[in-house]
Amino acid sequence: PVSILKQALEVERYVATVDLYRMDKQGLVNYLTELLSDDTIQKLQSYQDPQTNTQIIQTILKTIKHLPPAFNQPIVSQLQQLAGHHQPTQDVIASFTKKINKTHRREKYSILIILLLTVFLCLLILFASR
Numbered sequence: 001p002v003s004i005l006k007q008a009l010e011v012e013r014y015v016a017t018v019d020l021y022r023m024d025k026q027g028l029v030n031y032l033t034e035l036l037s038d039d040t041i042q043k044l045q046s047y048q049d050p051q052t053n054t055q056i057i058q059t060i061l062k063t064i065k066h067l068p069p070a071f072n073q074p075i076v077s078q079l080q081q082l083a084g085h086h087q088p089t090q091d092v093i094a095s096f097t098k099k100i101n102k103t104h105r106r107e108k109y110s111i112l113i114i115l116l117l118t119v120f121l122c123l124l125i126l127f128a129s130r
Contacts, residue, residue: 001044001052007035008059020066029071032060036078045084053082054089061096069104072097 011031015023044053057079064072076097083089 001047001049001056004035004040004044005052005056005059008056008063011035012059012063015063015066023066025067025071028064028067029075032064032075033078036060036075036082038081041078041082044082050086050089053084054086054092057083057089057093061093065096065100069097069101072100 011028015028044056060075060079064075076093079093080090083093
């Protein structure tokens with residue numbers, strides 16, 4: 001379990017230094033999916049160390065927080081599998097997923113809102129100048 005935690009911490013440090021817009025998102029997802037393979041999850045659960053599993057989950061959640069929800073989904077499902085029946089960790093994962101989806105939705109519609117606001121201001125200036 002400690003080696004998986006070390007690898008997760010190394011990936012987190014790497015992602016913290018990389019430009020988020022140029023980062024190979026699919027490569028990161030592939031690496032984390034391999035790191036959290038079903039075999040690895042079974043081994044981690046067999047050690048019955050929920051504290052280490054929670055640390056691994058929190059570290060990986062920090063690592064993937066800048067990825068779009070479409071990239072997060074396979075990793076989040078693996079993390080839920082790793083959390084097992086540990087309810088506090090399941091709650092952390094659910095909260096993370098909800099927050100990421102909300103942020104993505106806000107970013108998605110912010111451009112539309114800005115455009116509508118710009119058109120409204122232009123019309124306001126047009127009618128005010130007459």
